[in-house]
Amino acid sequence: FDCVVLHIFIIFSCNQYYAGRMPTKRVMLKQVWVSMKALPLFTLLPAVAEYVIEKGCTKTFVRVEEVGWPMHILYTTLYLFIAEFGLYWTHRLMHDVRPLYKCFHATHHEFNKEDTISPFA
Secondary structure (H helix, E strand, C coil), X not given: CHHHHHHHHHHHHHCCXXXXXXXXXXHHHHHHHHHHHHHHHHHHHHHHHHHHHHCCCCCCCCCHHHCCXXXXXXXXXXXXXXXXXXXXXXXXXXXXXXXXXXXXXXXXXXXXXXXXXXXXX
């Protein structure tokens, strides 16, 4: 929530993107609705990861010293690679699978115009 407020403040106070234009209340509410529809998907990975950790199916490290810097860098790099790979293919599926596109992704494309308050569109 704080990030949204900060983002709106920066954009409107600096007139960085809008040059005085304000999106309508309907547009802003629709963007909030799109974000709310995406929340279950975005919370799924952390929830599954926490479940796997709690069940003892994976080892976690609290301090870098427990695993060492070289392995820490390797694990972080692998994680980022896998996460980006997953995000890319999820985005591709949203375009290629018609029901996913219609229910979720088409609305996203309404907001990647220059008069939007959505920083992630």
